[in-house]
Amino acid sequence: MHIDFEELPRTSNEHFKGGDGVTNIRAFNDEINRIMKVTLERGSSIGLHKHENNSEIVFIISGKGKMITNGQAEELRAGMCSYCPMGSEHTLINIGEDELILFAVIPQHKQ
């Protein structure tokens, strides 16, 4: 099935998970997956959070970000992939001049 993010409602989250600025999310959810298109506005970040019963896979569509996973920093740009394994924690900062746009999947591994 096709997931058309533009047809999904957009939630605009200020200080998402304790981060800075505004993070906009269009998400499809079922019981086992959360599938998202996420836009961090310029200067925005998603605060540090832990993935307890799920993991997160991020694919960068455009922009420039810094992901810190379990204390390890990595710079991300278009076409790059970052993985937060189950039980790990991460935070993402938009370090570019433009929006940081990404595709992300949060699969549930424990029901």
Add this chain to the structure above:
Amino acid sequence: MHIDFEELPRTSNEHFKGGDGVTNIRAFNDEINRIMKVTLERGSSIGLHKHENNSEIVFIISGKGKMITNGQAEELRAGMCSYCPMGSEHTLINIGEDELILFAVIPQHKQ
């Protein structure tokens, strides 16, 4: 953690899952996720297969494809997302003039 697909070995699969042509895969695997960059050469397809204990989320990087999920066809191009829920079956055909390149995640939901 950063997953650099270019650093991962490439497997070149002829008639992948019974499909046509050649499908090239660079994959990261752990016990709960398979995270891939997949290239279907021109004229190639991935045969019909069912996702029993996992699901698959596909994000098109470039090219033009036709996904048929549980008998429902959808045309896919860059930036589009296709979802095969657990228990569903799908097949993907490269219907463009170029390679079809995609990012895909296969999460395990039942251990």
